Amino acid sequence: MNEPADEPLALRALAALAQAQRLRAFRSLVAAGPGGLTPGLLATRLGLAPSALSFHLKELAGSGLVTCEPRGRHLVYRADYGRMNQLLAYLMQHCCQSPACEPDHPGSCRTC
Template identity: 45%
Template sequence: MDTRETIAALAALAQESRLAVFRLLVQAGPEGMAASKIAEQISVTPSALSFHMKELSHASLVTSRHEGRFVIYSANFNTMNGLIGFLTENCCGGNVCSPVSACREKEGLAT
């Protein structure tokens, strides 16, 4: 993933509804979710969802397919993994590292 693609993905995710949609689709897995179900889950109108899906699609974060009269959206895991890879490239100066989870920090288990 190059810098231009990374900026497009981050810009698309830098909005509350789009971030919620993307996280929902990641949870749904490769089978995805119908647009109507997405709109219901995040409480947006179909027209607002259409706008958000266009932005996520232009950033290659989601894909769509038709099943009958439904549009099914799925997270684009290749783009997601590319974004994570770009952001963590050469993490910790190239040394193996593992981020401490927020739960472990709250529990006082962080080392």
């Protein structure tokens, strides 16, 4: 069976999101929009210790789902919407190929 070339990227992104604090951080960055958030503001919003958040942001950045840009004395983290859309497209193309996945079929994707 041939694996899609982008499967390793999808696996890294899904693994990064498979932890509650990272998923919450990513959702906050998506909601923040293109302006992004500093780690201090994000830690406050999520109620996390800065050291714990730093670990989670490193994992998200390593997966390609977020970017980090220095701005003065601060860092600004942003969701990478292009990468997020690539992951969603990958999942739709490779994981949801049955008629049950069509919008007119309520419920979850299933092949039987």
